[in-house]
Amino acid sequence: MTGIEGPFWRAIAVFRVASLVYAVVLLARAGGYAHPATGWLVIGVMALWTAATVFAYSVTEFRGRPLLAADMLVTVGCLLATPFVQGPYQQGSLPITATWMGGAVLAWGVHGGRRLGALAALAVSLADLAARAAGASGPPGVEAVPINGVVLLFLAGVLVGHTARLAKKAEERMQQAVEMEAAGRERERLARGIHDSVLQVLSLVQRRGQEIGGEAAELGRLAGEQEAALRELVRLRPVEPAAGTADLRTLLQRYGSATVTVSVPATPLSLPAGAARELAAAVGAALDNVTRHCGPQAPAWVFAEGDDGTITVTVRDEGPGIAPGRLEQAAADGRLGVSQSIRGRVADLGGTVTMVSAPGRGTEIEMAVPAPESSDVPHQNP
Structure with missing residues (x-):
């Protein structure tokens, strides 16, 4: 991974793997929930997608909208499978994906900034609410709404997206500073070459024209004006917009x-x-x-x-x-x-x-x- 985004994508890959391990531990401790076969099937899909995204995150060309769209679809699909794995919803229980569902939100935030991060958090939160509603044994109440999870998802998407965007801008400004420094060095090199050749010739023409007089004096005057203009052009100063x-x-x-x-x-x-x-x-x-x-x-x-x-x-x-x-x-x-x-x-x-x-x-x-x-x-x- 190259550029300032590289560490962000590596962090998301680590989060994916750690969250997958956490989901496996929860599934094993619960004895496979109500439907173990379906639960391990969902975990298998999550594991395969985790391996695919870890590889895709390492290739700059793959980190685009198609990958993010597929990531969201897989995440939402695994979330919606929760009632088919756990059966009736139990107050305080995590979905089958556990914290793994936050990976898609983080990826959208890093790629598109805080706005796309917030939109991804909204999509995942709605899928989570739909899964809980589908597994509820009775009419959903206020206590069934996972407020804490929704807030954490939005905070993750917005804050990570905002931080990633600031990091990109900082990298762009650093690149501009490097280019300005290189331009300044090139200007200095050209100034030395011009000073050693063109400016000295113009100065000589100006002096000789004044000494000879007549039409040569006018030529010398023009040479002096061009010398002054050229000195201003190559004067060493910061090259900036x-x-x-x-x-x-x-x-x-x-x-x-x-x-x-x-x-x-x-x-x-x-x-x-x-x-x-x-x-x-x-x-x-x-x-x-x-x-x-x-x-x-x-x-x-x-x-x-x-x-x-x-x-x-x-x-x-x-x-x-x-x-x-x-x-x-x-x-x-x-x-x-x-x-x-x-x-x-x-x-x-x-x-x-x-x-x-x-x-x-x-x-x-x-x-x-x-x-x-x-x-x-x-x-x-x-």
């Missing part, structure tokens, strides 16, 4: 400059922190394209709005526009700025990108992403 929400307006207003006009509404544009950063990065990629294809002094406009559970950001310029087929050709040539930096990011957020452009008429890129309800996650400053 973004928590809380961020106001997209704050992230977009950072792009405002003498050539870029940013217009945002007066009310917050709340998104999960990670989604807000990704959408802002897509806007940054669109503005980079404006600078690259229209010139560093070309004006651009960024408009953001939220409506009907959707946040829409539009980036517009008055540049030369995009010729038909140019984006497809760029993707085929391996230049994935628009397809990955913009469309890919927005698609990962479950949004859409609409691009309107024509030669000589500028370009308009509209990015729309779904916005969660403000109460879904707590607010977090970006």
